[in-house]
């Protein structure tokens with residue numbers, strides 16, 4: 001794995017983040033306006049940069065806190081050129097650790113496409129549990145989703161190395 005850094009996403013990253021988002025999620029992609037709003041909020045909007053290439057963003061993750069002591073991961077991707085090299089696991093692990101440091105968080109939740117077996121495997125590796133209820137037509141494309149949840153206080157939470 002090349003030298004990488006996790007940093008907060010800033011407004012100057014908006015175009016790069018939006019381009020990556022469209023490339024990966026296509027019709028399901030968040031709009032530029034929504035991404036901009038999410039950058040303005042002070043939450044976990046984190047990017048993964050390769051340090052030897054200045055400002056090279058190879059992935060990002062967005063996590064939001066709700067009113068019920070839960071944090072939702074609402075967006076997460078790694079540029080296809082850099083997938084399957086451990087970067088997704090690194091960024092997810094980093095984010096889970098950050099969330100655990102917040103007070104009173106009970107659960108991390110996320111939604112994932114039924115067909116996205118790679119992401120489901122990754123989340124299961126970190127001990128997320130799949131809720132059996134399928135969320136029909138969850139995405140813009142009409143695809144359905146699973147809800148996955150990680151109990152934060154679980155002693156079984158895996159540390160990825």
Ligand SMILES: CC(C)(COP(=O)(O)OP(=O)(O)OC[C@H]1O[C@@H](n2cnc3c(N)ncnc32)[C@H](O)[C@@H]1OP(=O)(O)O)[C@@H](O)C(=O)NCCC(=O)NCCS
Nearest residue numbers: 076077078083084085086087088089111112116118119122
């Ligand atoms: C899901 C995603 C973020 C994973 O990032 P990544 O950097 O490829 O993840 P990792 O390299 O850490 O691999 C995680 C696991 O997925 C598996 N995996 C990753 N890419 C794979 C591929 N192309 N084929 C098969 N398995 C793959 C690996 O087996 C790995 O588990 P391991 O510990 O057994 O090696 C990335 O595939 C992605 O951006 N996908 C498109 C966007 C997306 O689906 N986001 C999630 C929305 S819920």
